[in-house]
Amino acid sequence: MTPTTPAPGGAVSLCDHASVGVLISSPNGLLLVFDRATPPAGIAPVAGHVVEHGGPEQAARGEVTEEVGLAVTHLHLLLNQWRPNRCRRTSSGPVGHHWWVFQAEVAGSLRPSPREVRAPRWIHPDRLQQHALRTAAYANGCLSREVFEREPGLEPVWCRFLHDLELITLPSADLDRIEAVL
Numbered sequence: 001m002t003p004t005t006p007a008p009g010g011a012v013s014l015c016d017h018a019s020v021g022v023l024i025s026s027p028n029g030l031l032l033v034f035d036r037a038t039p040p041a042g043i044a045p046v047a048g049h050v051v052e053h054g055g056p057e058q059a060a061r062g063e064v065t066e067e068v069g070l071a072v073t074h075l076h077l078l079l080n081q082w083r084p085n086r087c088r089r090t091s092s093g094p095v096g097h098h099w100w101v102f103q104a105e106v107a108g109s110l111r112p113s114p115r116e117v118r119a120p121r122w123i124h125p126d127r128l129q130q131h132a133l134r135t136a137a138y139a140n141g142c143l144s145r146e147v148f149e150r151e152p153g154l155e156p157v158w159c160r161f162l163h164d165l166e167l168i169t170l171p172s173a174d175l176d177r178i179e180a181v182l
Contacts, residue, residue, distance in 0.1 A: 042155025
């Protein structure tokens, strides 16, 4: 993870400690995920910082368009909580982000951003559990960072969210270890 990331135009991006995540489901119940093309490594839904967008709902809509080229037609807030995840942006203050996680209905054709998205795919929610178990194996020291980055599981910050939403199930000890690798 790099400490700073140049913004468009070469300026260093600052962390606002505020992020959104967006779960997008297809009409037949599949969930849109992809491999992150920028750190941190992991399979994840759409996510991004709030600062460039004005507020959480605007950020959710903007990140969906930026990352996967879809237009949000409806948003529903699912979670609103602090997570102690590190950021590749320059940070001041506490380590972590206040997160708003939304469920979105979308329209349009998938047009993934090559800068942020690799291998976008619609998966059955049951597959999330397999990805979460790989992240738990990494957090428990069973996989090296290099192996995890080459073939990631869920992006670690998503494990607690998806557990809280009852989309995956992990023991408390695994969730605590995953928190340590955030």
